[in-house]
Amino acid sequence: xSQISWQAIRGEVxxxxxxxxxxxxxxxxxxxxxxxxxxxxxxxxxxxxxxxxEDGMVERRRRTGTRIAPLPSPKARIPVPLLRAEVEATGxxxxxxLLRRRLAAPPALVAQRIGLRGRLVNLRALPLAGAKPYCxxxxxxxxxxxxxxxxxxxxxxxxxxxxLAHVPLSKGTLALSAAPAGAAEAKAxxxxxxxxxxxxxxxxxxxxCPVTTVRLLFPPGYRLETVV
Amino acid sequence: xSQISWQAIRGEVxxxxxxxxxxxxxxxxxxxxxxxxxxxxxxxxxxxxxxxxEDGMVERRRRTGTRIAPLPSPKARIPVPLLRAEVEATGxxxxxxLLRRRLAAPPALVAQRIGLRGRLVNLRALPLAGAKPYCxxxxxxxxxxxxxxxxxxxxxxxxxxxxLAHVPLSKGTLALSAAPAGAAEAKAxxxxxxxxxxxxxxxxxxxxCPVTTVRLLFPPGYRLETVV
DNA sequence: TAGTGGTCTAGACCACGTA
DNA sequence: ACGTGGTCTAGACCACTAA
Numbered sequence: 001x002s003q004i005s006w007q008a009i010r011g012e013v014x015x016x017x018x019x020x021x022x023x024x025x026x027x028x029x030x031x032x033x034x035x036x037x038x039x040x041x042x043x044x045x046x047x048x049x050x051x052x053x054e055d056g057m058v059e060r061r062r063r064t065g066t067r068i069a070p071l072p073s074p075k076a077r078i079p080v081p082l083l084r085a086e087v088e089a090t091g092x093x094x095x096x097x098l099l100r101r102r103l104a105a106p107p108a109l110v111a112q113r114i115g116l117r118g119r120l121v122n123l124r125a126l127p128l129a130g131a132k133p134y135c136x137x138x139x140x141x142x143x144x145x146x147x148x149x150x151x152x153x154x155x156x157x158x159x160x161x162x163x164l165a166h167v168p169l170s171k172g173t174l175a176l177s178a179a180p181a182g183a184a185e186a187k188a189x190x191x192x193x194x195x196x197x198x199x200x201x202x203x204x205x206x207x208x209c210p211v212t213t214v215r216l217l218f219p220p221g222y223r224l225e226t227v228v
Numbered sequence: 229x230s231q232i233s234w235q236a237i238r239g240e241v242x243x244x245x246x247x248x249x250x251x252x253x254x255x256x257x258x259x260x261x262x263x264x265x266x267x268x269x270x271x272x273x274x275x276x277x278x279x280x281x282e283d284g285m286v287e288r289r290r291r292t293g294t295r296i297a298p299l300p301s302p303k304a305r306i307p308v309p310l311l312r313a314e315v316e317a318t319g320x321x322x323x324x325x326l327l328r329r330r331l332a333a334p335p336a337l338v339a340q341r342i343g344l345r346g347r348l349v350n351l352r353a354l355p356l357a358g359a360k361p362y363c364x365x366x367x368x369x370x371x372x373x374x375x376x377x378x379x380x381x382x383x384x385x386x387x388x389x390x391x392l393a394h395v396p397l398s399k400g401t402l403a404l405s406a407a408p409a410g411a412a413e414a415k416a417x418x419x420x421x422x423x424x425x426x427x428x429x430x431x432x433x434x435x436x437c438p439v440t441t442v443r444l445l446f447p448p449g450y451r452l453e454t455v456v
Numbered sequence: 457t458a459g460t461g462g463t464c465t466a467g468a469c470c471a472c473g474t475a
Numbered sequence: 476a477c478g479t480g481g482t483c484t485a486g487a488c489c490a491c492t493a494a
Contacts, residue, residue, distance in 0.1 A: 003469095003483055024393070030460060041484045046461075056307070062461045063492045071313065071392060075305045076402050080456065082299055164299055165252060172456040174304045178406035178424035178448065196406035196424030204456075206246075220406065228308065228400040228432075231464055231488095258479060269465045274480075290472045290480045 004040050009048035012038075014057070017068055027067040028058070078226045080174070080202065081216075083127045083134060083160065092129035096158045099188070100124040106140050113203050114213040116142055121149060123159055126188055135222070136188045139214040145206055159212070163204075167211055172204040176224070179217065189219040198222045232268050237276035240266075242285070245296055255295040256286070306454045308402065308430065309444075311355045311362060311388065320357035324386045327416070328352040334368050341431050342441040344370055349377060351387055354416055363450070364416045367442040373434055387440070391432075395439055400432040404452070407445065417447040426450045 016022045028034075031049065035042040049066055052058045056075045060066045087094040102122050111117050121141040127134045139159050143149045146167055154162070179199040186193045197220070203213040244250045256262075259277065263270040277294055280286045284303045288294045315322040332350050339345050349369040355362045367387055371377045374395055382390070407427040414421045426446040432439045 005482075018395075032460085041486090042461095043463090043485090044483060046463090047482085049461090060461065061492080062490070063459060063494095065460060071310055075307050077303050078306050078402075080304055085299070161299070167246065172304075173453065174306070174456055175451050175453045176306075176404055176426070177451040178426040178446075180424050180448075194422060196408050198404070198406040218406075220408075223403050223405040225401065225403045228402055233463075260479085269467090270480095271466090271482090272464060274482090275463085277480090288480065291474055291478060293479060 004038050004044065006044050006047035006051065009034070009038055009040070009045055010051055013048065013052060017057070022068050024068050025070045027065050030065055076226050076228045078224065080172075081200075081224070084158070087127065087129040087134055090129060092132070094134075095128045097126045097128060098123065098155045099126055101154060110140055110213060113201070114140060114142070114210045116210055119143075123154055125154070125158070127158070133189045133219065135219070136185055136217040137214060138217075139212060141212045142210050145209045145211040160214075163212060167206050172202060175199075175201040177201075181217075185217055189217065191219050195220050198224070200224075232266050232272065234272050234275035234279065237262070237266055237268070237273055238279055241276065241280060245285070250296050252296050253298045255293050258293055304454055304456045306452065309428070309452065312386070315355065315357040315362055318357060320360075322362075323356045325354045325356060326351065326383045327354055329382060338368055338441060341429070342368060342370070342438045344438055347371075351382055353382070353386070355386065361417045361447065363447070364413055364445040365442060366445075367440060369440045370438050373437045373439040388442075391440060395434050400430055403427075403429040405429075409445075413445055417445065419447050423448050426452070428452075 013022075013028070017024075022028055029037070031042050031045045034045045034049075038045065049058060049060060053060050053066075057069055058066050059069050084094045100123065103119050104122050105111075105118065106114070106116070106120050106122070114120075121143055123137070123139040123141070125137045125139070127137060137159075141149060141159065146163070148166075152162055177199045179197050181189065181191055181193055181195045181197050183193055185197065186195065189197070191197075198218040200216040200218070201213070202216075204211045241250075241256070245252075250256055257265070259270050259273045262273045262277075266273065277286060277288060281288050281294075285297055286294050287297050312322045328351065330350050331347050333339075333346065334342070334344070334348050334350070342348075349371055351365070351367045351369070353365045353367070355365060365387075369377060369387065374391070376394075380390055405427045407425050409417065409419055409421055409423045409425050411421055413425065414423065417425070419425075425448070428444045428446070429441070430444075431441040
């Protein structure tokens with residue numbers, strides 16, 4: 001068989017963009033036209049162009065057609081970190097120390113992030129790599145989103161792992177930034193006040209129901225790496 | 229028609245996972261079996277399961293079948309930031325000031341990142357939002373990867389935009405971290421020494437040929453946000 | 457209204473990896 | 476060897492949206 005693969009079509013489109021045959025902003029031929037050119041089924045072209053669209057290289061709209069993204073920028077996939085896996089990948093033992101657990105109304109900033117104003121479960125925890133603090137975790141959980149949440153012993157199960165196993169996490173936001181260590185954070189992470197911490201704030205919904213918002217603070221030296 | 233959609237199948241699989249019918253680590257029925265259950269074509273089931281696999285919720289292997297990921301973790305897409313677009317989205321005018329341009333051998337750390345030891349083009353630049361420094365850019369370019377690079381006037385065209393338009397960027401790495409401001413960085417970004425900066429290091433190849441490595445330092449307050 | 461992408465079908469063959 | 480996912484085909488209808 002001399003069937004052309006969707007990867008080959010994708011590659012040819014990329015080649016035409018990189019050699020300037022098609023330039024950013026250009027509208028390219030329709031799926032039907034390309035299918036004829038490559039002598040393949042339209043579904044195969046569709047597969048290739050859909051793949052490019054997912055990577056941000058082309059933009060597709062009905063009726064208007066497919067065009068090369070004005071600023072083709074590949075999108076990086078970063079895995080939402082699984083602390084246990086990250087720690088164990090370094091060879092260290094992963095442990096999880098619960099520092100605080102309470103039921104409280106969240107501060108305004110947190111309430112705004114998660115879109116809830118009532119009483120939430122608040123956890124402060126310290127995932128460890130061996131004996132070393134790996135990060136500081138400040139979490140707020142919506143008890144109405146997680147059946148049985150109030151009975152979970154978070155001293156033995158990390159909230160993250162409990163949620164992954166019990167709640168279908170559908171959507172979420174992720175914010176990354178740098179923040180100075182406050183007194184409490186410096187102490188928990190065994191670093192100095194004002195030191196640059198890597199901050200990750202994640203808020204998650206299950207459908208339209210807010211589930212949790214968590215702020216992770218990583219000590220100086222932490223790096224989040226990925227491949228584009 | 230009462231055709232079932234691949235999204236519906238995906239939703240049903242998610243439901244079965246979230247309700248515990250299928251648990252992390254379980255192998256689920258084959259595509260053919262599911263197609264029969266849902267009375268649809270196998271391609272439709274394939275589309276649904278492939279979508280779930282791309283999001284990290286299931287793992288698929290030939291012969292072995294499809295199983296629920298032991299730790300189902302959604303993967304975040306973060307857009308590689310386009311400074312101009314980011315700045316202009318805030319309503320400010322984007323400008324780009326070239327602080328330094330020279331031909332030099334990179335320091336060991338940079339040489340290791342990009343995998344080159346010879347003389348490279350080194351740029352230091354300051355993208356601005358209005359009159360305010362947006363970030364500090366330290367870039368190393370491989371002149372052999374970019375035809376005509378030595379003749380480009382980077383005082384009027386930002387290196388990033390030049391590259392996007394002239395080089396097919398295929399692969400790259402991205403590292404995010406927090407770093408303290410040194411004296412030069414604090415001055416350029418109008419902040420204090422030791423303040424936490426958000427650091428982004430991006431290295432890009434065109435095929436197997438190293439093109440550029442760039443380190444962006446963002447002043448305190450910068451946030452990289454995305455949706456999972 | 458018409459053109460484009462989005463999707464589903466039914467069938468086929470292939471590639472891979474376990475046994 | 477054989478079962479599973481990976482992919483391609485040819486055709487069809489639908490959904491969206493600009494003209």
